[in-house]
Amino acid sequence: xxxxxxxxxxxPGKPLKPVASTEPVExxxxxxxxxxxxxxxEPQDWMPEAYRKTLVRQISQHxxxxxxxxxxEGNWISRAPSLKRKAILIAKVQDEGGHGLYLYSAxxxxxxxxxxxxxxxxxxxxxxxxIFNYPTLSWADxxxxxxxxxxxxxxxxxxxxxxxxxxxxxxxxxxxxEESFHQRQGYEALLVMMQGTEEQKAMVQDxxxxxxxxCLAMFGPxxxxxxxxxxxxxxxxxxxxxxxxxxxxxxxxxxQAKVLxxxxxxxxxxxxxxxxxxxxxxxxxxxxxxxxxxxxxxxxERLSTRVKAHNDGQWVRDAALAHARKQQQRAMKEAx
Amino acid sequence: MSAALKEWPLWEVFVRSKQGLxxxxxxxxxxxxxxxALEMARDVYTRRQEGVSIWVLPSAQxxxxxxxxxxxxxxxxxxxxxxxxxFYEIPEAVGHM
Numbered sequence: 299x300x301x302x303x304x305x306x307x308x309x310p311g312k313p314l315k316p317v318a319s320t321e322p323v324e325x326x327x328x329x330x331x332x333x334x335x336x337x338x339x340e341p342q343d344w345m346p347e348a349y350r351k352t353l354v355r356q357i358s359q360h361x362x363x364x365x366x367x368x369x370x371e372g373n374w375i376s377r378a379p380s381l382k383r384k385a386i387l388i389a390k391v392q393d394e395g396g397h398g399l400y401l402y403s404a405x406x407x408x409x410x411x412x413x414x415x416x417x418x419x420x421x422x423x424x425x426x427x428x429i430f431n432y433p434t435l436s437w438a439d440x441x442x443x444x445x446x447x448x449x450x451x452x453x454x455x456x457x458x459x460x461x462x463x464x465x466x467x468x469x470x471x472x473x474x475x476e477e478s479f480h481q482r483q484g485y486e487a488l489l490v491m492m493q494g495t496e497e498q499k500a501m502v503q504d505x506x507x508x509x510x511x512x513c514l515a516m517f518g519p520x521x522x523x524x525x526x527x528x529x530x531x532x533x534x535x536x537x538x539x540x541x542x543x544x545x546x547x548x549x550x551x552x553x554q555a556k557v558l559x560x561x562x563x564x565x566x567x568x569x570x571x572x573x574x575x576x577x578x579x580x581x582x583x584x585x586x587x588x589x590x591x592x593x594x595x596x597x598x599e600r601l602s603t604r605v606k607a608h609n610d611g612q613w614v615r616d617a618a619l620a621h622a623r624k625q626q627q628r629a630m631k632e633a634x
Numbered sequence: 635m636s637a638a639l640k641e642w643p644l645w646e647v648f649v650r651s652k653q654g655l656x657x658x659x660x661x662x663x664x665x666x667x668x669x670x671a672l673e674m675a676r677d678v679y680t681r682r683q684e685g686v687s688i689w690v691l692p693s694a695q696x697x698x699x700x701x702x703x704x705x706x707x708x709x710x711x712x713x714x715x716x717x718x719x720x721f722y723e724i725p726e727a728v729g730h731m
Contacts, residue, residue: 342701389681396678403662406644412664413641472661476682618666619642625667 321346333534338464341407349533353463354408356535358415361401363427366419368394369600370434371443379437386483387440393476400469407465420605428586429512431594438491438498438505444484446506446513446551452477453547454517462534485554492559499559506555507563514578515586517544548576644693645671647678649685657689665690 325344332339339345368391375391378384402412418424429447434440455474461467491498518524518540530536538546548567555562566579588594642664648657660679665671671690679685699707715721724731 340701342698344702392677392681396681399663399678400661406662411641469661615642615666618670622667622670 333462333532336534337462338467339462340464348529349535350408352530352533352535353466354405354410357401357405357408357466358410358418359425359427361398361405361415362419362424363430364394364398364401366426366430366600366604368398369603370430370432370596371440373434374437374440377437378440383487386487390444390480390483393480397473397476400472401466404463404465404469416608420601420608422592422601425590427516428589428594429516430600431589431596432508432512433596435508436501436505438488438501439509441484441487441491441502442505442509444480444482445488445554446484446509447516448477448480448484449551449554450513450516450547452481453543453550457537457543460534460537466535485558488558488560502558503560506560510563511581512586514544514548515581515583517541517547519583545575548578552576642666642670645675645690646693646696647671647675648689648691649675649679650687651685653686657687660684662693 326346329339329343329345329349339349371387371394372391375384375387378387402415405415406412415424419426434443452474455470455477458470459467459474461470488502491502518527521527521539521541524540527536527539531539552562552567552569564579566577568577569575570577589597643666644662645665645668646662647660649660650657663671663674663678665674668690672688675688675690680688711717
């Protein structure tokens with residue numbers, strides 16, 4: 299589903315370090331040549347340490363975002379307005395869990411373990427997408443998350459299918475196939491609400507008002523303030539810049555909002571004939587960084603829910619292992 | 635399986651998308667044993683009828699060729715162009731062969 303479309307340092311206040319050039323020259327040259335030829339890097343191939351680290355951080359943050367992203371929507375499963383919507387929402391939340399798994403698996407091919415990554419998340423050290431630190435106040439929020447949050451994620455994830463690291467790219471192909479259902483179900487749920495009462499229409503508009511700017515911020519800081527993007531682009535991890543992705547998202551969303559009958563909450567949003575794109579207003583980056591750095595409205599709640607779920611599941615993991623051991627011992631005894 | 639094992643081991647998953655096609659590698663997952671891995675694979679990789687059959691095997695059981703040996707391993711085939719049908723010129727009158 300969703301990632302921060304840029305790599306943030308997991309340690310607040312510590313910017314990502316520039317790449318040290320201590321790698322063997324010959325191996326480095328071969329690696330660069332393959333990247334330049336738009337080739338793919340596979341797990342067993344030699345790669346510079348900084349490339350490996352960047353990928354581990356980005357893919358694990360992406361995986362964390364998928365499983366934390368299950369929480370705000372999971373909140374609404376028991377309160378969905380009909381059995382149909384409930385079944386759809388369960389399927390979507392299950393997909394997000396699956397996306398997390400594809401991504402954790404991809405990160406594991408780089409030599410990190412699942413436990414290490416989960417420790418990073420649960421200790422609060424690792425980042426995940428800031429969008430999930432906002433509350434889902436009404437049923438319309440669930441629709442808006444599908445339409446706008448997943449819509450923004452698709453913009454970001456489609457180019458990742460061409461990422462230079464093979465396992466990440468393949469995981470993204472799988473994710474993108476499923477993502478289209480997520481966006482469409484959200485948009486359709488909103489269409490239905492917009493045919494309802496004045497109160498229901500107002501709920502949709504309110505949800506759009508609360509989520510619009512946060513979705514624009516999901517694409518990351520402006521290109522001028524994203525020094526790490528350059529390295530990511532050089533390595534073929536990132537294919538399209540933050541601002542270009544954001545512009546694509548705005549241009550794609552404006553006509554969808556019109557059909558839906560909602561207003562996007564930006565007085566500066568208008569078509570620019572000369573550029574052939576929509577102009578839009580200033581994003582509140584201070585608020586964005588506050589949330590990324592742990593001070594959003596739901597950071598604590600999300601993390602504690604996640605940790606509790608993991609701890610509550612410990613006995614299941616233990617029991618499965620005990621069962622497997624017992625089966626194995628029984629098989630050995632029978633063979634003897 | 636060692637007693638010290640804390641994480642469920644890693645399994646590779648292969649799915650046959652329809653009868654008559656080969657099983658294709660589609661990803662990996664952690665599971666406590668083979669049966670468990672099959673059940674997890676069903677939930678993770680075939681939620682939309684993507685398969686009719688699943689294989690799982692422990693990732694540790696895979697022996698892979700070394701990418702550094704790619705040159706010596708695959709190069710000898712490059713100069714044996716007579717192994718391809720296009721190497722041979724057949725008169726047009728013969729038609730498709």
